[in-house]
Amino acid sequence: VAVHKAALEVKDQARRVAADMLEAAEADLELNADSGIWQVRGDPGTSRSWADVATHAGADGLVAYVQFAGDAPTFPFGSHVAVAEVDTETGKARLIRHVTADDAGTVVSPVLAEGQRHGGIAQGVAQALLEEMLYDADGNPLTGTLADYAAITAAELPSFELVQSETPTNINPLGVKGIGEAGTIGATPATQNAVIDAVSHLGVRHIDMPTTPSRVWAAIEGGLGGAETRRVTR
Amino acid sequence: VKVTITVNGKQVAADVADRTLLVHFLREVANLTATNVGCDSTSCGACTVLMKGAGEEGVGKSVKSCTVLAAQADGSEVTTAEGLADGSGEMHPVQAAFHAEHGLQCGFCTPGMVMATVSLLAENPSPTEEEVRSALEGNLCRCTGYHNIIRAVLAAAPAVSERRPA
Secondary structure (H helix, E strand, C coil): CHHHHHHHHHHHHHHHHHHHHHCCCHHHEEEECCCCEEEECCEEEEEEEHHHHHHHHCCCCCCCCCCCCCCCCCCCEEEEEEEEEECCCCCCEEEEEEEEEEECECCCCHHHHHHHHHHHHHHHHHHHHCCCCCECCCCCECCCCCCCCCCCCHHHCCCCEEECCCCCCCCCCCCECCCCCCHHHHHHHHHHHHHHHHCHHHCCCCCCCCCCHHHHHHHHHHCCCHHHHHHHHC | CEEEEEECCEEEEEECCCCCEHHHHHHHHCCCCCCCCCCCCCCCCCCEEEEECCCCCCCCEEEECCCCEHHHHCCCEEECHHHCCCCCCCCCHHHHHHHHCCCCCCCCCHHHHHHHHHHHHHHCCCCCHHHHHHHCCCCCCCCCCCHHHHHHHHHHHHHHHHHCCC
16 A cells, blocks of 8 residues: 555656656646556656656656555455365265355455465464474474374365455555454364364364364264364374 | 485495485486475375486386485486476476466475376376366465466377487
8 A cells, every 4th residue: 555655646746857858738647557658648758757757857856755554454355165074984084175255355466465365274274184383291293293293284185165255444545454364264164163063963073173073073973072083183 | 324326327336324305316416406395204205206216117106205315316317306407508398388378476386296297197188177177186376376287297198208218
């Protein structure tokens, strides 16, 4: 938002300089955003590039200092739907579909925003299915390397289905909200609940995170809850 | 121990400590730093390169260069990410696909992912999504959720097949 405001200020400065150079009224000038050329409206013969304008602006150049602090926090929101299947013989749970809407207001860069959502979903799913820091009775970490810690791999994930939703905020001029790793928030409970739902017909009402095969298997065997399955898995 | 390895078509010879790993040879002796050291324990795949014995056909096998001694690679040909493009200024089709599909975020896993992909497509020119996911299981990425990486590999497959001499 600060960059946006600064850019607008610099553009106004440039308009004044370009008007001076072309001996035209500021209101008659327009910027071709694709070519970066300032022109008098309706007169393609007149043109000044950003470089011309910046040179003409002299030693002070085209400069804006902007600080932006929002008056209130923005609230991105979203919704995740997970479909999981469980091998009841082994307790292995697998995510087979993941559908999300993550609303970050105006999306400035769709490619980067999607990337943040993809990455966030994977992290969130991994928390529900696999990842856990384990310690022995003396407090030594048992999952301290990538050989022990179950970081999620490509083989354990499906491609994600992203639904677009853009509800701009009025708290800042761009209408933007946060998207950084947004998927982490919804993906974990969606996946966890999908796994439990997949075995709920067997009497399972709760499984502790993460839903490792041993925990899921123990829950199915006893129709047991979290405390009991935890004891069985250690 | 005296080691001679052909790296990206160029012979690199050096007298290195016995325990020198191939990845350190590539980074510190050959001065090619695209190959990253991630976990140092064969888990993450960031150091994946292609290696083949002298006279062997094809692109070589993908190996995790943190788990190969430089001495084991003596006499072989190694390809790193720096050696993929043919020098014409064009990227290798796998690199181009990772770029076009935005198959990366921080980029640390990318050289390894790209090399593993080149190896996969040499073995299986038109893999299914499931086969791609399975083949890249040994390459960890913490940013992308693999989504765009998988897309990039699937997009690269036809271009790689086309490029291969008939």
